[in-house]
Amino acid sequence: MPQYSFNDIPRVEGVKVAIITGSNEGIGRITTRELVRKGWHVIMACRNEEKAQAAIQAIRAQIGVVDNDNLKLDFIQLDLASYESVRNFVDQFHQRHLPLHLLINNGGVMMPPFGLTKDGEELQFGTNHLGHFLLANLLLDDLKQNVPSRIVVLSSRAHLRHPGIEFVDERRNQPYPDTGIVTYRARAATYGQSKLANMMFCKELAERLGSESKVYCNGIHPGVIKTELFRHLHPGITTRIMSPFMRTVENGSMTTLYVATHPDIETQNIHGAYFVPSKHIPAPYIRPAEVAPNPVVLDKNARERLWELSKRLTGLTNTI
Numbered sequence: 275m276p277q278y279s280f281n282d283i284p285r286v287e288g289v290k291v292a293i294i295t296g297s298n299e300g301i302g303r304i305t306t307r308e309l310v311r312k313g314w315h316v317i318m319a320c321r322n323e324e325k326a327q328a329a330i331q332a333i334r335a336q337i338g339v340v341d342n343d344n345l346k347l348d349f350i351q352l353d354l355a356s357y358e359s360v361r362n363f364v365d366q367f368h369q370r371h372l373p374l375h376l377l378i379n380n381g382g383v384m385m386p387p388f389g390l391t392k393d394g395e396e397l398q399f400g401t402n403h404l405g406h407f408l409l410a411n412l413l414l415d416d417l418k419q420n421v422p423s424r425i426v427v428l429s430s431r432a433h434l435r436h437p438g439i440e441f442v443d444e445r446r447n448q449p450y451p452d453t454g455i456v457t458y459r460a461r462a463a464t465y466g467q468s469k470l471a472n473m474m475f476c477k478e479l480a481e482r483l484g485s486e487s488k489v490y491c492n493g494i495h496p497g498v499i500k501t502e503l504f505r506h507l508h509p510g511i512t513t514r515i516m517s518p519f520m521r522t523v524e525n526g527s528m529t530t531l532y533v534a535t536h537p538d539i540e541t542q543n544i545h546g547a548y549f550v551p552s553k554h555i556p557a558p559y560i561r562p563a564e565v566a567p568n569p570v571v572l573d574k575n576a577r578e579r580l581w582e583l584s585k586r587l588t589g590l591t592n593t594i
């Protein structure tokens with residue numbers, strides 16, 4: 275793939291609907307803006323209505339066209355850390371009788387202090403993986419009914435370092451040790467586990483859909499991007515140590531946008547792949563490239579175990 279920029283996002287014809295989780299901030303917000311600009315109807319799936327409405331106003335102002343009212347941009351409340359909220363979101367989406375062509379599993383938390391979701395699961399695994407597992411499964415028929423359609427899973431290169439999923443509930447949900455650097459290591463490892471789960475889910479779902487499927491499910495690492503994701507780290511770490519290596523949020527949305535909209539995905543029949551922005555070339559460009567994920571992602575047994583665990587925890591009985 276040569277250099278890629280926002281100009282390469284195709285303008286849509288007819289009605290095309292996307293759901294983007296965690297789209298009031300960061301990468302999700304820019305992804306929303308650029309899709310809406312190209313004619314997509316985007317449903318912003320966010321936990322905080324006030325923040326989502328502020329983001330909608332900001333996106334409208336940034337696009338700044340005269341017929342601004344015709345921009346198709348909506349909000350439906352979604353808290354990924356609550357199965358009840360995920361189910362309510364899907365019900366509300368269905369009440370609108372809209373087709374669905376694109377689901378972007380974007381929302382996430384990184385390295386917060388230890389906490390549990392509403393359903394008693396460790397916060398990072400619960401929010402980043404389980405909430406999205408439930409959401410994608412509940413929306414799968416919508417995506418199948420509107421092919422060609424796509425799912426983009428925001429993983430991270432943090433998934434590469436993680437050795438595997440902790441399948442024992444008590445150990446997975448155990449509070450972090452309370453001593454300085456050890457706490458941070460445990461928080462980081464748990465984030466890595468959640469992002470590994472994202473990529474294992476992506477690969478497993480793609481395989482279950484099959485290579486003939488016109489629902490294209492692929493994962494990405496967006497780069498190291500200056501966003502609020504780092505809010506739980508000491509500010510000095512991001513501003514002094516990481517800042518020179520961080521990409522802008524615009525740059526950070528491009529790998530998602532490539533996998534979400536580029537014709538290559540369909541013409542080359544790409545399923546279950548892991549994309550990264552391979553070269554840090556100056557804005558407004560990136561160079562998306564498919565690379566190898568963590569070998570654990572390729573382990574069918576491990577993926578099936580995770581699928582069964584996720585089914586049990588989310589209470590899903592029938593999945594693909």
Ligand SMILES: NC(=O)c1ccc[n+]([C@@H]2O[C@H](COP(=O)([O-])OP(=O)(O)OC[C@H]3O[C@@H](n4cnc5c(N)ncnc54)[C@H](OP(=O)(O)O)[C@@H]3O)[C@@H](O)[C@H]2O)c1
Pocket residue numbers: 295296297298299300301302319320321322325352353354355379380381382383384401428429430431495496497498499500501502503504
């Ligand atoms: N930034 C990076 O360097 C980087 C690198 C690799 C991967 N990623 C991945 O990229 C994705 C987007 O991250 P970002 O950098 O754009 O971070 P961000 O600016 O912090 O945005 C994260 C979004 O997720 C939302 N969110 C958090 N918990 C949620 C919940 N329980 N329910 C619904 N939404 C929730 C946040 O909502 P609130 O505003 O309400 O908190 C926010 O809108 C994440 O999956 C992250 O793991 C980012």
